[in-house]
Amino acid sequence: MLPEQITTTTVVDEETPSRPLADGGDISGSESEKEGDTKADDDDEAADDQQDLLGEYADTETRIELMHSRVDSLLDLGLERFTHLEYLGCRQNLIKDLSPLASLTSLREVDFYDNRLGRVDASVGLLTGLSSLDLSFNKIRRIENVATLARLEELFFVSNKIETIENLGALRMLTNLELGANRIRRIEGLGELVALEQLYLGKNKIAKLEGLENLTRLRVLSIQSNRLLAIEGLEHLAALEELYLSHNGIAHIEGLENNTRLTILDVTSNRLTELAGVAHLARLEDLWASGNQLASFENVESACGPLTALRTVYLEFNPLQRAQPANYRRKVMLALPQVTQIDATLCR
Incomplete structure (x- = not known):
């Protein structure tokens, strides 16, 4: 991992009164322009720092790992030059937007565990070659924009704010699904996942074992810390x-x-x-x-x-x-x- 980049931001006291000129004019406008220039310079410097995180990577790189690097925007990383990239790991950062991933169609594995994502961006649906997608420990409320990921084998949505299992029917190659620590109350929407071998639903609000009858290849079922009163529906x-x-x-x-x-x-x-x-x-x-x-x-x-x-x-x-x-x-x-x-x- 490359060293963390620390960005220095200039703080401007907005309550400082403007000083009058000798001719009765005001220099506040010129100071404001200088402050604006300083902020723009700082923003440029921050973007340069983010790009420097990948400065030593060749354009032909296939794996990039940026764990705990204080990255808050993918736009500043210049990812578009990595046309052979297969794995992108950005765990424990500050990322809110995945739209810059749209051009990285060579990706096979994407890991944005522990960021600040509020939704699954539509750009994720363009990564049709993905076999593994980890969006755990974010603030995602809905499973969406994954229906086109027909090659997906592993999908992780652990510790989000998901209430409903939905939009997964097209993922016929999925073998591992992890939805633990969400707000799910009912097991549903899994009937088409005939290749599923591992299903994790711990720490939800599920009261009944149901909707599993088509998962005949399932080897591991974890449904700890829920509201079950009976063992049923597993025949x-x-x-x-x-x-x-x-x-x-x-x-x-x-x-x-x-x-x-x-x-x-x-x-x-x-x-x-x-x-x-x-x-x-x-x-x-x-x-x-x-x-x-x-x-x-x-x-x-x-x-x-x-x-x-x-x-x-x-x-x-x-x-x-x-x-x-x-x-x-x-x-x-x-x-x-x-x-x-x-x-x-x-x-x-």
Whole structure:
């Protein structure tokens, strides 16, 4: 990364009164012109500083990374000369406008994580060769101007202000979609994403698992920290390998009869009183169930004893651990001798 550029701005005291000339005239106009010239010079200097960030890059450069460089405008970077550019990373800057990207049709990956974008500019839709687009940690309210990105494989809108999942139907090659930490209340608009393998919806306001029936290739589903009360709507997701449901209001493990490829199941911090509903998950390796209301070692043994592939269990912060903290680990080991890790500690 090139050194940060610091721009010095001349501050003008607007309340300073003008001084009269000997002939009764006023010099305020001439001073104003000088101040205007100074500001123009400073603006030119700032633009030059921004262009200097890329001064050492050749016109044939294929990758440019400008992380935390105080860039506030793409216009001043002179990006149009990079006709072979495939990757542009501008994380943690001050950018509000993506319109200067329109001419960079060679781009394959664009990363504007943590900037000041308020919307997805129409120019993004002209970058039809994109395979990855990251606009996380901005102030975007709508998913728009992405329908033309038919080659897109990864799309990140984490931590924005999005309320509705929309305008994604044409992205038939999309394999990874991340929409965590938004304002989404309903799972919708995903029916055409038949290639999707990973879907992240954590930290939203979703109350029901629905709209997933066409995602038959989905391997990872994360919907932590929402408002779910039941496990449902997953019967068509036979390819599912990892399911993250922590910090919801789920009272029973159910509805997983067809999800026999699961290797990780996370039900941390829900309302479970027993572990019934997992005995058929023969490939399960990790079961995370801390912070529930599990009180019976006998139930743990009957539910998880048949799971010969199970290697890791998290059961702390349940009544069964709080009631007998000194004997807790020993009892888990007796109930589940196949396990090699209990909570964060290896047991053999």
